[in-house]
Amino acid sequence: MTLNDKQAKKSWSLIDHQMMSHALKLAQKGQYTARPNPVVGCIIEKDGLIAGQGWHKKSGQAHAEVNALMQAGDKARGATCYVTLEPCAHTGKTGPCVDALIAAGVKKVIAAMLDPNPDVSGKGFKRLKDAGIEVELGLLQDEALQLNRGFVSSHVRHRPWVTCKLAMSLDGRTALSDGTSQWITGSLARSDVQKLRARQDAIMTGTGTVLADNPSLNVRVEDTQAELDDWFVEACKLGFSQPARVLLDRMRKVEPTAKIFNDDARVIYFVNKLSQGMTKANVTEMVAPGSLLEILEFLSKQGINNLLIESGHQLAGHFLSQGIVDEIVVYMAPKLMGNKGLGLFNLNVPNMAGVQQLKLKDLRHIGDDIRLIYELDK
Helix, strand or coil: CCCCHHHHCCCCCHHHHHHHHHHHHHHHCCCCCCCCCCCCEEEEEECCEEEEEEECCCCCCCCHHHHHHHHHHHHHCCCEEEECCCCCCCCCCCCCHHHHHHHHCCCEEEECCCCCCCCCCCHHHHHHHHCCCEEEECCCHHHHHHHCHHHHHHHHCCCCEEEEEEEEECCCCCECCCCCCCCCCCHHHHHHHHHHHHCCCEEEEEHHHHHHHCCCCCCCHHHCHHHCCHHHHHHHHHCCCCCEEEEECCCCCCCCCCHHHCCCCCEEEEECCCCCCCCCCCEEEEECCCCHHHHHHHHHHCCCCEEEECCCHHHHHHHHHCCCCCEEEEEEECCCCCCCCECCCCCCCCCHHHCCCEEEEEEEEECCEEEEEEEECC
């Protein structure tokens, strides 16, 4: 998805930047509901003014371009369309957006990025060009890629974007020596985790975490309503759906009564051997592949673009040591849990040459706690 030299040297106007920036903000509104589709925002601009705007609200509903064109009406003729992702040229649950743009009579389409799906990438632009519509690509591309990093990862790397979430004390402990970990962080940090979960297609954990904490791993809107942002509230009105859950329990130590199985959300249950013991309709048993990477590749084929790991130090360490973690989100509480507590990752680092380098992307207070977001330096 690199730009050619001509596109890379393109200079856009202040209006161009303003319109695409607004389109990117619109796209963010779909972060809780558009999955597994990409988040997309669109602006129809004419004479320096916004004639219409839209965003992709939910899978199966109208795409951003169609929503923006409906708002613009006749003003779309001769206008410029700013869209954060290449307009689609194929028929899925909705019709091709390029057909709507052509029919509306727009004169130019400026897109932030290509569709990463190799089967469709570039086809939308070709259809637009064949219809005589001017096309430009690459305005605020990095920001657009960041918004849809999971969607891009699934199509380019054939695995989800993997975020590992951990809570720790000031002295780097995630649990006491007996495994007790509830609650390290305060209520505001736990509220923030609900929004982090809500942006995921699936949440994964392992046997140890379920046996120690019996977590539901769901998004508990009712517990966090006071701290939710407007987008989350709107997502709930649209019919927010719970992320799927992925449980790695090769030896089948988790009982069918565990909370992780106890609602209608989809559960993908990886074991070494299938059994007739699990009869719940929302649970799909799978024989676990040999490696974590193979599991990720399977999940990607299931439409899981963004995966959150919420586990203990063992599974988190396995993911990190195999180089398949993209982002680490750490909530650090002002507590001391002692040197017998469990650490963040179970890692064997024999020398300084093997130390994993991280890039700090964000740091902020969440109540009395501190949230740190790192990406892996690969």
